Amino acid sequence: MLRQGTPTYPLIRNIGLSGMLVSFGDQLDEATNRATLAFRSAINELHLSGVVETATSLASVFVRFDVKELSHDRLHGILADLLQTQDWRDAPLPQGRRFWRVPTVYGTDLAPQLAEAADLAGLSEEAAIEQLSAAQVRVLTIGFAPGQPYLGTLGENWDIPRQTQVTPQVPVGALVLAIRQFVLFSTASPTGWRHVGQTALTLFQPDIADPFALRAGDELQFEAVSKAQFLRLREIGAEQGGAVVSEVAA
Structure with a gap:
């Protein structure tokens, strides 16, 4: 009742x-x-x-x-x-959604909280990278900052809490994690979520006709690359940070 x-x-x-x-x-x-x-x-x-x-x-x-x-x-x-x-x-999900494969460096000094997040999930860093880079997540909503997606959901072991203190700033393209979700930052920002990965994907370009790269319903996979590979993508200014985009099959 x-x-x-x-x-x-x-x-x-x-x-x-x-x-x-x-x-x-x-x-x-x-x-x-x-x-x-x-x-x-x-x-x-x-x-x-x-x-x-x-x-x-x-x-x-x-x-x-x-x-x-x-x-x-x-x-x-x-x-x-x-x-x-x-x-x-x-109901069926809407048509026109896209699947993004996004090169991502996990851990290192570029994403320094991977070890902490992995420990909370009961995993080694290597196992954490394997799980996170294999996960296919959906853009659940866009919010907090222009073009910024909340993505999920991850496995139950990733139901880890937010931090008790705020990280003063993570850079554009930071992949952060908490409560079985990723957030991919479109702007440099403080956060209470743990910074586990770093991408070179630009999500918000205010000077173009369609300023947001992602739409609610799009699917993403953050595929692991080495720090050297990531830095090379950033150095050459690879389009969409090296991401490969395709249509999601109906």
């Missing part, structure tokens, strides 16, 4: 004067995130007059709209009807 006030999902809520949020859960799991990606794609395919933009978080879809063209009641009704069309937690 639900406690009084316990929300049931999916849940539609107003956000400010011109926003609406459709939430599929109160915590992250694969099916919840899948629902957000599929539902946002379905909203976009409706081409609703008055919808200004849509975006996903880990477990919700945000819809911003022009109240002069689309009323709260009408949008709420459209979203509620759309929710009834299928089980969104079991």
Whole structure:
């Protein structure tokens, strides 16, 4: 029996004067995130007059709209009807997603917290590199900084806590880890997550028409390379940091 006030999902809520949020859960799991990606794609395919933009978080879809063209009641009704069309937690992921193979140096002085993270996961550094470089993760959402992805989920042994103190700064392209997720930094930034890998991938280029390299739903694999190989990629300015991109099969 639900406690009084316990929300049931999916849940539609107003956000400010011109926003609406459709939430599929109160915590992250694969099916919840899948629902957000599929539902946002379905909203976009409706081409609703008055919808200004849509975006996903880990477990919700945000819809911003022009109240002069689309009323709260009408949008709420459209979203509620759309929710009834299928089980969104079991929906196919949207088409057009991409798979990125990203050269990554693990450990060394470029990513100095690999040993600490490996120890928390109960692994040697070598075993940690093997697991992390073999993992295929999905862009769960973009946030915190422009073009910056949260990626997951990793195996249960990687459910390691955030640090108790903040690292003052990690560089652009830093791959950090906590709570079964990676974050790949688009800007130099402080972080409470452990810096385990370093890439040369540029995620945010504000001067081009499509400034974000990644999109929610894209898949990535951070393949291990030596420090010497990584430095060579950075020295020659390899396009996309040496990453190889292909379409995800439908």
